[in-house]
Amino acid sequence: MIIKSKPDIIPSEITPKEVFDNRREFIQKAGFGLIAASAALLASPLRAATLNDKSILPKPLGAHPKIAGYAKTAYGAGDKLTTYDDISTYNNYYEFGTDKNEPALNSKLFKPRPWTISIEGEVKKNKTISIEDIYKLAPLEERIYRMRCVEGWSMVIPWIGLPLAQLIKWAEPNANAKYVEFISLADTLQMPGQNLQVLDWPYTEGLRMDEAMHPLSIMAVGLYGEQLPNQNGAPMRLVTPWKYGFKGAKAIVKIRFTEKMPLTSWMKAGPSEYGFYANVNPLVEHPRWTQSSERRIGAGLFSGRIKTQMFNGYAEQIGQLYAGLDLRKNF
Amino acid sequence: MLYLMNLVPSKKQLSWIKIFVFSLCLIPVSRLFYLGLQDNLSANPIEFIERSTGFWTLLILLVTLSLTPIRLLAGIAWQIQLRRMLGLMMFFYACLHISIYLWLDYSFVWADISKDIIKHPRILVGFAAFVLTIPLAITSNNTMMKLLRQRWKRLHQLVYFIAILGVIHFWWLVKKDIREPLLFALILVALLGIRIYYKILAKQRRVK
Numbered sequence: 001m002i003i004k005s006k007p008d009i010i011p012s013e014i015t016p017k018e019v020f021d022n023r024r025e026f027i028q029k030a031g032f033g034l035i036a037a038s039a040a041l042l043a044s045p046l047r048a049a050t051l052n053d054k055s056i057l058p059k060p061l062g063a064h065p066k067i068a069g070y071a072k073t074a075y076g077a078g079d080k081l082t083t084y085d086d087i088s089t090y091n092n093y094y095e096f097g098t099d100k101n102e103p104a105l106n107s108k109l110f111k112p113r114p115w116t117i118s119i120e121g122e123v124k125k126n127k128t129i130s131i132e133d134i135y136k137l138a139p140l141e142e143r144i145y146r147m148r149c150v151e152g153w154s155m156v157i158p159w160i161g162l163p164l165a166q167l168i169k170w171a172e173p174n175a176n177a178k179y180v181e182f183i184s185l186a187d188t189l190q191m192p193g194q195n196l197q198v199l200d201w202p203y204t205e206g207l208r209m210d211e212a213m214h215p216l217s218i219m220a221v222g223l224y225g226e227q228l229p230n231q232n233g234a235p236m237r238l239v240t241p242w243k244y245g246f247k248g249a250k251a252i253v254k255i256r257f258t259e260k261m262p263l264t265s266w267m268k269a270g271p272s273e274y275g276f277y278a279n280v281n282p283l284v285e286h287p288r289w290t291q292s293s294e295r296r297i298g299a300g301l302f303s304g305r306i307k308t309q310m311f312n313g314y315a316e317q318i319g320q321l322y323a324g325l326d327l328r329k330n331f
Numbered sequence: 332m333l334y335l336m337n338l339v340p341s342k343k344q345l346s347w348i349k350i351f352v353f354s355l356c357l358i359p360v361s362r363l364f365y366l367g368l369q370d371n372l373s374a375n376p377i378e379f380i381e382r383s384t385g386f387w388t389l390l391i392l393l394v395t396l397s398l399t400p401i402r403l404l405a406g407i408a409w410q411i412q413l414r415r416m417l418g419l420m421m422f423f424y425a426c427l428h429i430s431i432y433l434w435l436d437y438s439f440v441w442a443d444i445s446k447d448i449i450k451h452p453r454i455l456v457g458f459a460a461f462v463l464t465i466p467l468a469i470t471s472n473n474t475m476m477k478l479l480r481q482r483w484k485r486l487h488q489l490v491y492f493i494a495i496l497g498v499i500h501f502w503w504l505v506k507k508d509i510r511e512p513l514l515f516a517l518i519l520v521a522l523l524g525i526r527i528y529y530k531i532l533a534k535q536r537r538v539k
Contacts, residue, residue: 085374086374089373089374090373090374090375094507094508098506098507098508100373100374100375101373153375153378196508198507198508199507269506269507270506270507285450285451287451287452287453288451288453288503288504288506289451290443290446290447290450290451292443292446293443295375295377295378295436297374297375298374301376301377301435302435304438304440305436305437305438305440305443
């Protein structure tokens with residue numbers, strides 16, 4: 001019987017010399033690549049860990065100039081205020097970074113004064129107004145509003161501001177003005193997050209004229225009795241409490257009146273996820289987050305979620321603003 | 332470099348390495364307890380814990396999946412002996428991740444949880460990935476290995492699918508800044524790509 005023995009090695013299995021010679025280099029390159037990638041990966045939680053250290057956290061309550069002579073209002077009676085610490089360290093403000101703890105730290109070099117806001121578009125005539133004059137345009141009021149983020153969390157915030165309607169009256173829009181567009185600052189030096197094209201800068205938001213004129217809509221300039229911290233939108237930001245938080249354009253430099261519905265930054269970023277109206281609505285689901293319930297910031301680990309209310313609980317005040325509008329299509 | 336590569340740890344050394352890697356894996360969860368005791372888990376602690384445990388689940392999974400590519404590329408094989416422990420560590424973090432979601436985030440309100448899973452592809456994909464890790468964890472012991480034989484290997488190839496689902500789950504969480512999930516995806520593609528490359532190479536050799 002002939003027993004055929006297989007050769008120890010077949011020719012094709014022999015590594016060509018040049019490949020063999022290169023293998024160390026290849027391994028080194030692959031190794032370096034993996035190490036670099038892992039280092040980058042590890043850097044983010046480490047960064048988050050250090051940023052979380054309270055010792056380097058931003059200014060506490062009392063560090064910003066006090067606002068004198070604002071009127072208290074009945075808004076927000078019965079709601080427990082979110083702490084200043086939470087309001088000023090948990091921010092979605094991509095101009096200063098996409099992590100929520102980043103704006104408080106990356107906005108330290110931001111200069112909210114001197115500041116002017118320009119008014120343009122469908123108006124009698126273009127004009128500008130300084131932030132100091134905004135303070136004098138109408139008596140400032142404290143408005144304690146619930147803020148519901150599209151991501152499913154909420155806060156109760158004591159804003160100080162003036163009714164947006166007062167500012168619009170001063171701006172004198174003409175009969176063609178159907179919408180108002182709010183344009184935030186674009187300045188990569190002051191806003192390092194803008195180096196990343198996560199959104200189409202400058203940040204823009206918009207309202208229908210009747211929404212903007214609604215008594216609930218305010219231009220906020222303060223928080224907890226003091227001027228706004230940079231990370232909360234200093235020196236002036238929009239607040240519309242019946243809409244998701246991203247409607248609230250921060251550090252506004254331009255207000256433009258238009259005849260056509262403006263395209264907002266988030267509408268450009270994800271038209272199927274973020275609509276123009278962005279009304280808080282527990283019945284219209286978002287592809288990423290539950291909209292029927294929310295987590296109240298500061299309520300504690302074991303508090304559970306609370307039910308989200310239609311128009312964030314402001315349905316009564318909103319009244320007939322959206323009569324005849326299909327809120328499922330116009331989300 | 333070459334000298335280091337040729338080192339193979341003794342049995343005793345290997346058990347020390349295992350203890351070391353095991354302790355290393357416990358750092359992230361210890362950190363959460365430490366930050367929690369200091370009330371330093373950000374304004375939204377539940378989200379913080381969910382993100383953190385999710386991140387480490389994926390990272391440990393990728394480390395587990397890198398053991399074979401190291402063997403293929405560098406010819407070192409002893410690290411394969413860490414695979415079971417790392418896999419179980421990944422399962423441990425996945426369990427923490429989903430427990431926090433079911434318990435702290437949704438207080439075991441099953442009606443809301445089922446709605447969340449059905450309505451949101453991100454949650455569905457993550458949930459599916461978790462369910463698939465359960466049989467792998469159950470069959471990770473020697474008895475099951477012997478019992479299942481060839482089928483064991485096939486079953487545990489599910490881990491590739493789990494990793495893909497995991498990265499998608501992370502990707503869909505992020506609104507716009509995709510840098511982190513992109514990095515996870517690239518590493519996963521590299522780790523799976525190396526395997527495929529060597530598979531094809533082996534096949535070609537057999538054909539020749």
